[in-house]
Amino acid sequence: MKQRPRIYYSEAQKAQMWARWKEGWTMHQIAHLFDRGHSSIHRIIAESSGIQPPLRRRSHLALTLVEREEISRALVTGHSIRSIAARIGRAPSTVSREIKRNGGQAGYRACQADSAASERAHRPKRCKLAQNRALAGVVADKLRELWSPEQIAGWLKHTYPGDESRHVSHETIYRTLFIQARGALKKELLEHLRRTRPMRRSRHYTQKTEIHGRIIDAICIRERPASAEDRAVPGHWEGDLLIGSHNSQIATLVERQTRYVMLVKVPAKDTQTVVNALIKTTRKLPQELYKSLTWDRGTEMHAHKKFTLATDVQVYFCDPQSPWQRGSNENTNGLLRQYMPKGMDISGFSQTQLNAIARQLNERPRKTLGFHTPAEMFSECVASTG
DSSP: OOOOOOOOHHHHHHHHHHHHHHHHHHHHHHHHTTTTHHHHHHHHHTTTTTTTOOOOOOOOSSSOOHHHHHHHHHHTTOOOHHHHHHHHHHOOOHHHHHHHHHTTTOOOOHHHHHHHHHTTTTTOOOOOHHHOOOHHHHHHHHHTTTTOOOHHHHHHHHHHHOOOGGOHHHHHHHHHHHHHOOOSSSSGGGGGSSSSOOSSSOOOOOOOOOOOOOOOTBBGGGGGGGHTTTTTSOOOOEEEEEOOOOTOOEEEEEEETTOOEEEEEOOOOOOHHHHHHHHHHHHHOOGGHHHHHHHHHGGGGGGGGHHHHOOEEEEEETTTTOOOOGGHHHHHHHHHHHSSSSTOOOTHHHHHHOOOOOOOOEEEEEETTBBBBBHHHHHHHHHOOE
């Protein structure tokens, strides 16, 4: 059977390919752009685990193709190494090494020498975590504690502000994990990331489709107080149901200013069960720390009037298919999938176990909080209300 010819892409095409990948296009969509099969796109994207390689730039100190062609012509006409070096403005030792490593005076060819030099330049620089094993150990420990690379990078900078040897960017951590040839972090640590995909994907790659229904007397999110919108004061919450298999679910609540998380065991999805569970949870907090609740259009909140009557907390509803209007809650639900993957029956989690998971989330440093933890910020709010 005749083997199909290998498909090659120009640097401009690869740049376009990576730009579309960052925008969230699928490999099939990118392949259609070039009228090619998606496997040819996968070969390039997967080679670096979905992380765009840095743009290659030749050093200004390196010999150029023009200089190599001048060397080749001079060798044919019998010029000495010193005279060739003088003609191109290079040291004789540079010219001598160039000729010796590329076939000698009889076999030197400019194009072949230039290609060989480009190939040799592919040797990767050792990443920071490969060079600094102590730092790599700290990063690995934090990954095992389920910290994100961004949290680790921010915590290191916050904890050791004057010691750059203990600083590492979150991008370096991701690259070290996904591009395993560097070997500074064990491959098993990938399973501790929030998203366990084998390749990094754009944040735009998928969008959750919001399930919504008709809610009687629903108050639109646009009528929510300005203090809730700009996170100026604590006490405004976002909520949703996290769904598992076999008709299992839990309620997730996030305070907008501090990003403090509460998880509520909900035995059924009917509106009376959900609302009763939320009322019970709400009564555990000081009134000053529960001013409003923003929910999606799910039918589980049909009895929102009962909730407001029992707690004096107004419920606001997002627009249909607008999960970004509850951004903090959506992000939290994504984090919870690390503990409760899609398709898992989550009815077996006790309230004690849910509290432990929430505590772990609340004790992680958050970039948006200046790498303080939600627990620290929420405790300050509780103290100020006391």
